[in-house]
Amino acid sequence: SLHICQPKVPPVANTEYEHICGRPLGLRFNNRTGYLYIADAYFGLLSVGPQGGLATPITTQAEGIPLRFTNDLDIDDNDNIYFTDSSHKYQRRHFLQIIFSIENSGRVLKYDSKTKETKVLVQGLHFPNGLSLNKDQSxxxxxxDSGRLTRYWLKGTKAGTTETFAILPGFADNIRINKKGEYWVALHCRRNPLTYFLGTRPGLRMALLRLPISAERQYMGMVGGKSHGIIAKYSNDGELLDVLEDTEGKNVKAVSHVEEKDGKLWIGSVLMPYIAILDSY
Known part of the structure; x- marks a missing residue:
């Protein structure tokens, strides 16, 4: 498949060959070893050494169920990997089916670096996406897509339990912390009257999905007719600290990732063919 996945002229982004070539969605470096860990939507968890090269598979299943839509990850100090599998029914190229059907087979998983086993921590989720450990890894x-951030306790009397961490103003993607332990959340868009209207009408959602409408048009309807950019910052206690928004989508839109480094915000998107940088934040 080299002629497809490594063409001389890079193809326009589309979903036609994703399942063949792969689609990395979450990236994390292990600062101790220099290895890069990859959450690929189709190939599961992979890693590649400090010198680069061919990525090596780590895991492609959890408790006997294959990973169908590996999304984001984080790594603790013991090299255990926590990650999301957005659905074990639909793949990423069919993400609208997950959104419109409110399909809830998503899971949060843990790969144990010692036992090499992958365990299910949370299941029955609708489109679990971005994930980040807090600063002390507790x-x-x-x-x-429930419109919130959920906290999963790893230590203390609440270990193994979940609770609502924050209510979000839109549809979230990746989450990353800064040096202060604050969370930057990338949001594809704000919720709008249409999403609220469809939220209580599953039959209508499924009817819309069956219409001969392109995925692009369905997506534009979901985001209110135009793409725009929004990112939000939360404290370690789930308090909303800041919201940055490009309401016209002139510079950023459909934000999928935001990383703070040396006073700058590095912003990625599933729609923009570039990485945006916000100086002097």
């Missing part, structure tokens, strides 16, 4: 938070 818990992690993850996003889902």
């Amino acid at each position: 818990f992690f938070v993850f996003a889902s």
Whole structure:
């Protein structure tokens, strides 16, 4: 498949060959070893050494169920990997089916670096997405299409339990912490009257999904007719600290990732063919 996945002229982004070539969605470096860990939507968890090269598979299943839509990850100090599998029914190229059907087979998983086993921590989720450990690794938070961040406790009397961490103004993607332990959350868009209207009408959602409408048009309807950019910052206690928004989508839109480094915000998107940088934040 080299002629497809490594063409001389890079193809326009589309979903036609994703299942063949792969689609990395979450990236994390292990600062101790220099290894890069990859959450690939189709190939599961992979890693590649400090010198680069071919990525090596780590796990492709959890408790006997294959990973169908590996999304984001984080790594603790013991090299255990916490990650999301957005659905074990639909793949990423069919993400609208997950959104419109409110399909809830998503899971949050843990790969144990010692036993090499992958365990299910949380299941029955609708489109779990971004995930990040907190600074002292006593818990992690993850996003889902329930419109909230959920906290999963790893230590203390609440270990193994979940609770709402924050209510979100839109549809979240990746989550990353800064040096202060604050969370940057990438949001594809704000919720709008249409999403609220469809939220209580599953039959209508499924009817819309069956219409001969392109995925692009369905997506534009979901985001209110135009793409725009929004990112939000939360404290370690789930308090909303800041919201940055490009309401016209002139510079950023459909934000999928935001990373703070040396006073700058590095912003990625599933729609923009570039990485945006916000100086002097």
